[in-house]
Amino acid sequence: MATAQEKLESLRAARRSSSGVSAASILSVSSSTLSQAISSIDNGKSAVIIELGTKFTKLGSAGETTPRAILRTEYINENGVKIDANEIFALNDRKKAAEKPVEYHENIISQFFKFLFLKALAPTDRPFIIVESVFMSIDMRNAITKTVLEKLRAKSIMFMPTHICSTFAFNSSKALVIDIGHSECVAMPVIEGVTMLSEFESAHLISGKIIEQRCRELLKEHGQIDEINGERRGLNDTDFEEIDSNNLIETIAINSICIGKERAQIWKSGKIPEKELLKEHVFAMNGKNLIIPPIVLETPLEIFFDASLNTQSFDKTLPQMLFSIVEKCPIDLRKSLLSNIILIGGVSTICGLKSRIKEELIEICQNAQKKYAEDVRFYQFSKLKNYPLFGAWLGASLLGSLRETVERKSISLQDWKSGKLAEDWTDIIDKNV
Amino acid sequence: MDLGILTYDETEWATTHTGNKVNKKHGITGTQNIIIAGKSIIEKSVSIRGGLAAVRIGKNCILKSGCHIRPCFKYFNKKPTQCNTIIGDYVFMEEGCIVNASQIYSFVHLGARCILGNGCVIRECSRVLPGSVIPPDTIFPPFSTIGGSPARVIGNEPLCTENLMIEACTMYYENFVPKNSHKPSLT
């Protein structure tokens, strides 16, 4: 560390003297330990990056590669009542937002942020970067800006859309980014740094919430209870209450797998496939044993691919969505788009999802006699399987380490008071045109 | 609400010269190892196992009926050894607490039927909710509200807990009078 100290001194001297950084110091920024030391000792504090998801919130410091904390988006308020993500995100849903005054929702958001920060980082006087879904409502955005600037006294705030953030880590110039989250799935291409917004597709059917619902239905149909006296029976309401108190449905959904199309057809027809992939799982619960047969762990994701399972919704299935995105794109991009797929969002960590998507895409393109799916490839970090959980956060963290860009795009408290609103993607489009 | 007057039958209680009021139907063993500072109230069926190790209890403590204080043991080279238990001042223990803790600091309020695991440490001004089970060897910071099973810190106590506990424990002690004494009823 001795030579690192000397370099740090020269860097500090450079910062104090000239407006920019001298050539020598930039070229010396090469080793990873040095850059980390700089980011921690540097005069300006590094930015705080938050990604607010409907299920998990990821927060951390800019320049780091792992979020400091991943927490559930819920908190317990002063009366001991649990406020969950639906209430926090109520402003996104116009119908729900109209039920109560705006101050009520702003209050909930500010309490949630205070809860986040009491556990971890000291937020005063640091720039904030919030990673948001492209379709976050203006009311929600303004409420967050108000909380962060006025209540938490942050230095400035900036919003970044999830899709373009996800491409930073891979340094790719074109990609089809699919964000499968807890509440919805939004997919759109990002080419040469431009989010092609008009070619987006979204579906509420393809989400973590629907998988949990499906697990519940399958468990009701196929699950069994083994009592102490050896009797076996189906599940009743008290069993479900105990299951909910253990959060078991969520655990089943996370550990489920996505099987191939052939095997899914066998399950659908009511037979049991010959080759056993997963054994039945026994879960001990209050003296009884809950038997979870393999069908519950293998078939919940069929709802993404099989249109006949959900007749009430108008949403397309996942492969149909991707196909229509590719069709909407300009001709020169179509062929290579499917070779550059980025999957982020918690649901994307499920085993077997990627190979099933590839299988379905090949089939759908063959039926339509198009050549898009000749070579389906995914961007992934094979050593870091949970990467999709915080992929967008990571991209924003990389962006957050660029101080000048962050300064340019954020708004501070004075700007907010004078009526300026936080920049969003519509502004960028207008300005560039 | 003000703590009301509690009367007790003088024949059932013994008062020491330091002001401790001990119910004669207690389960305290090994009294030579137990030091109680003063002005404490120990109700019936409280068992303090002084025979295992030294127990030191501070002043103005209140131990309600059914509490068990048992010194903890730690493993040194595979052999368990008993360690001393230290309880601070102004500690209020409600009915049925089972205390295997190694240290309870001052101004702590233990709820009814809570179980403190072997060797745990509860620091000042904390409150343990009734029915919570604290796993062994856990340490809790000051001003924490502890609850659940296994117990976790689920909230923060108000910062003026020290003054509140002093007021409540002194009020309890002053209002704990024998049946036949003439204490004005409205205080």
Place this chain on the structure above:
Amino acid sequence: MSALLQSFRVKYECSCGKFRNLSDLHFCRQCFKIKCEECACVEIDMLYCARCLEASTVPEARLKKNQCFNCVECPMCMNILSGRTENDKFFLICQACSWQTREAGIEDRDSAKKWPVYENEITNEMNDVMNHMKKLEMIQNAPKDSKNRKISKGWSAHHLPNKFGLQSMVEKKRQMMFPDLTPLSVHEPEEPLSLEEELENRYKSKNLRTADQIIRQPLASSDQPLFPVRVPLQGRTSIRCDECERTLVKRDYGVVAYKFKISAFAREYVPDIRISRPVQFENDKTSHVLLTITNLSSSPIQLKISPQEKSRDDLVECSTPPVNISIPCSIDTDTAGVPAEKSDVIVFRQHNRIGLNFDFIPNQSNEHFLALSLEYTQNGSFGLLADKSQNTEEASSKVLKANVIVQLHN
């Protein structure tokens, strides 16, 4: 402790409009207002580990990444791990769920510290990407900086590559504004693994991995066992008034200090009202409630209590007239100076406590709240300037107000 005294039944109004227990409120001595934790600024002044109670300042904590290096928690149930020795080597065991470090395949160690933690494998790659982005940023910003300077219009040597080695100064400037950009390779997309391969790799354990376990250790992939997790540091707060920026509460140095360097609890500046006896309700007839008012401050108080109008359905109608009383402070032993008033309302007096009887008519509904408003003056020692013995006359004439709601039902 507030549970013992049932102090949640009496709520005071804070300057932000919310009603809270008196024990949760603070008093700003400069602006003479009651503040709660929501409307005042809460700042983190120190971080500490909840298990080993080791303190670290905010910059230190950032270096440590908000994790304690000494303590580890069980990945399954998030309780503390206790150490045991066997054959002179340590291993950790969770007392609540019997998980051992041996289950994760970690060998027993010689010292009880430094258990393995997962590293982020892509850190180096990400740092390369970050440097690349920094260079891109410089290139993007350079023309904007140079617009302000006076550069000779037209021809500029900056954009030409340094083919002929002309003029080292131009070369240096060029390097600064447009650093050589070796294009960073893209992390190539890969073919997906088949389902069988992925299932093979998945770590086989008896229990399904829950979401909580995964989010505590995002770096543990599904093919790796769960390691003990480093305990995250928690923040300790100090409270500051948002209007006048004065510190209201500051704890003493040290994690386990329960004393305060600066403390301004509302209990010491506002009279404390408590219900003295359980309330007996008589339907539709005048019922009574006995309230005790305690003066815990350092100055005698001239107090006027008046019941408020019934403005909401759950408030009760109170027929007692407003009362003017003076309560001495707790330090004064001079109780003889206080007149022994006898009236229907004042029931008893004792040192710095006074008992008042209020008559009210119960509501039709199940909820009965009594609204009172207090107006009081003190001898000037409440203000901040009183500590420096200045201007006590000004401060003593100021009338302080507080609104109280008392919950009469159980």
